[in-house]
Amino acid sequence: MEYNVKLDAFEGPLDLLLHLVNRLEIDIYEISVLQITDQYMAFIHAMQELQLDVAGEYLLMAATLLEMKSKMLLPTEEEEYIEDDYEEFEGDPREELIRRLVEYRKYKLVSEQLKQREAKWQLVYAKPPVPLGEPEVKPLSEDISVYDMVSALQKLARRKQLEVPKTTKIERQEISIKDRMNEVMAVLDQAYGKKTFYEFYDGSDREQTVTTFLAVLELMKKGMISCRQEGNFADIMIYKTEGKRRE
């Protein structure tokens, strides 16, 4: 028999059981404990043979199934248990399992529907709001929660996602190392001759970063700047070298 031994494909023991029920093409209410337990155990064994870690939840379910199976096999005090006739018995051991499977299946169904909605709503975009200005300072209301903060961050994430790359990005590629060297010196002049290495980067643009780095190297080579670092991982400071002039 073939087993899909990818446990990752399942969300848990209930999901796995539903899969087995589907594969056996049986009605969930007509589950045969013997059959489903054998199938489930075969799956778990296959997992273990592959020396994969089987999560505790799967093992717990295995124990539950085995217990149920043993109850089914042993004659009860009153009379022999007939599996397909469960309604005549009180406390059918399957009842709880069936209830859980049915319940779980409903949520799987609605999560499928939510997935479809998700797909649809991912195609529409709202525009980031224009800051309209702050209202008067009023005492803060009581009903703000941590959630409002997280929600604000989500809005920020959406806004950032919509940032349109500027065409100037392409122009930046054309900034020569020489131009960037002049810019670096100009920035240093403004900053009274020193600035951290980090501050020369505006972050986003890789091209810019590389050009700046090369410009700094070139300026060092020419002796127009010097770099100093206090210790490992400390900020590298760039100093304008005294006496040297920019051409």
Added chain:
Amino acid sequence: MNKTAVIEGLLFLVGDDGLETKQIADVLEMDGKTVTELMEQMKMNYSGEASGFELVEVAGVYKFMTKPELAPYIQRLIESPGKSNLSQAAMETLAIVAYKQPITRAEIEDIRGVKSERALQRLASHALVKEVGRAEGTGRAILYGTTDEFLQYFGLHSLQELPPFPEELQEQPSEEEIELFEK
């Protein structure tokens, strides 16, 4: 300037934040009912082919959103990797919270049959669920519920718009469910 033009302009400005009926009513000095009627009419105006965005009502606010047909053009423009989807584990957990709220983690785990702490944490960090209170009893366990972001994520005006929860014929809807749908 006519009222629909004013509303159009304001909706443009507030974008993602949207406007509540009450805000529109305040600004335009109209009553809520008139606003609702006007908005229904406006929805139609933007539904046609000629408009690049439409007027939607999500999470209790009116807002403009681009039409789905625009998605390929937008993705070309922003060059960002497409939006990511919720994983199966997250979606299941979210579905349970949505239909059973307020609900504790233990109850969710009981339904799913697996630990769900991580999924819940992640959903909270995406502002899709939030703490809505504490359960009675010793543990005083956290009760989870869905958020406005949740409604927005699925384009729902309110929880009433959730797809109907499948019920067995022989089963009566539980009290919680009735409560949920009457909100």
Added chain:
Amino acid sequence: MNKTAVIEGLLFLVGDDGLETKQIADVLEMDGKTVTELMEQMKMNYSGEASGFELVEVAGVYKFMTKPELAPYIQRLIESPGKSNLSQAAMETLAIVAYKQPITRAEIEDIRGVKSERALQRLASHALVKEVGRAEGTGRAILYGTTDEFLQYFGLHSLQELPPFPEELQEQPSEEEIELFEK
């Protein structure tokens, strides 16, 4: 969907940033001249009374701007009580300070992509954030952190109770992120 509707949707979405002729041409696979002609035609469509915004061209960039007649309504909207009395800007800034403290203004602005001085002032005036030190290095920039009032206000015992920081805003997607979201 016709081209003017696509352009309308895109211009709506980018708002104040606007779009250059070349960007429009690229996305719609048209030549620049055709775009220019189309835009001239579109300008007329929004010039009428019925439209709350108009299409303008500033420094080679096309953008929608609300009509000047809207100004009094915008003012009224600002004063109309919304959901929260902290603006999105303030809330966003507060969240970043809460998660990333101690943090400098420059770092906040880096994450938000916009100036944040006013928002920080607003938060300080509500005693939600305060100066907690100075950054190492030349600038000795002010480091901001949250206050005890902040914790109290949000009903937190400690900062550890905050949900995880949204991964979308992290530099690198974490492993959990990959697990939660499948592309």
